[in-house]
Amino acid sequence: AQSVTQLDSHVSVSEGTPVLLRCNYSSSYSPSLFWYVQHPNKGLQLLLKYTSAATLVKGINGFEAEFKKSETSFHLTKPSAHMSDAAEYFCVVRGGSYIPTFGRGTSLIVHP
Amino acid sequence: SQTIHQWPATLVQPVGSPLSLECTVEGTSNPNLYWYRQAAGRGLQLLFYSVGIGQISSEVPQNLSASRPQDRQFILSSKKLLLSDSGFYLCAFDRPVITDTQYFGPGTRLTVL
Numbered sequence: 001a002q003s004v005t006q007l008d009s010h011v012s013v014s015e016g017t018p019v020l021l022r023c024n025y026s027s028s029y030s031p032s033l034f035w036y037v038q039h040p041n042k043g044l045q046l047l048l049k050y051t052s053a054a055t056l057v058k059g060i061n062g063f064e065a066e067f068k069k070s071e072t073s074f075h076l077t078k079p080s081a082h083m084s085d086a087a088e089y090f091c092v093v094r095g096g097s098y099i100p101t102f103g104r105g106t107s108l109i110v111h112p
Numbered sequence: 113s114q115t116i117h118q119w120p121a122t123l124v125q126p127v128g129s130p131l132s133l134e135c136t137v138e139g140t141s142n143p144n145l146y147w148y149r150q151a152a153g154r155g156l157q158l159l160f161y162s163v164g165i166g167q168i169s170s171e172v173p174q175n176l177s178a179s180r181p182q183d184r185q186f187i188l189s190s191k192k193l194l195l196s197d198s199g200f201y202l203c204a205f206d207r208p209v210i211t212d213t214q215y216f217g218p219g220t221r222l223t224v225l
Binding site for chain 2: 099
């Protein structure tokens with residue numbers, strides 16, 4: 001079995017300040033973990049993926065995520081938010097189950 | 113390189129009318145294919161997935177159906193649309209054994225009036 005919880009439905013930050021989007025997961029297997037971004041009326045774009053090679057994963061657009069097995073977390077961070085980062089973000093877990101499980105999404109709002 | 117296409121991009125249909133949405137993948141063979149729906153302000157709901165031609169698994173009961181007539185073509189259909197079918201429909205694929213990463217199409221915005 002597997003599940004994923006995105007702890008915040010909305011996160012609001014000012015441009016130039018750090019971003020933290022939180023994700024906790026559970027899996028009966030050693031899972032792959034993903035973060036996707038979705039801009040309005042667009043498809044999902046892969047930001048980054050964890051596959052046990054390294055606990056700190058760097059993605060596109062300056063985002064990174066750290067896998068913490070003891071905390072079953074995979075939080076997404078960015079040092080400095082940009083207006084173009086405003087979007088919906090999805091955390092995804094895929095373990096022994098054939099089908100990936102998506103979180104409900106976190107809406108990132110960036111204020112000028 | 114691999115690409116995934118969906119059409120149409122937007123669609124406005126009356127209640128009770130039929131539906132056909134198409135998804136095609138290029139640059140790979142034997143993909144797994146998926147249909148998802150996003151209702152307004154909500155997350156992704158898996159509707160159907162397929163591991164091969166003619167093999168369709170349904171995740172939720174509904175008045176939608178899916179077909180896979182060719183290896184890289186996935187079609188979502190309905191005989192009679194309901195208001196509740198409105199939403200953003202996303203097609204995705206991954207490549208079994210090679211990678212567990214899903215790649216998504218640009219989506220179709222369906223409005224049922």
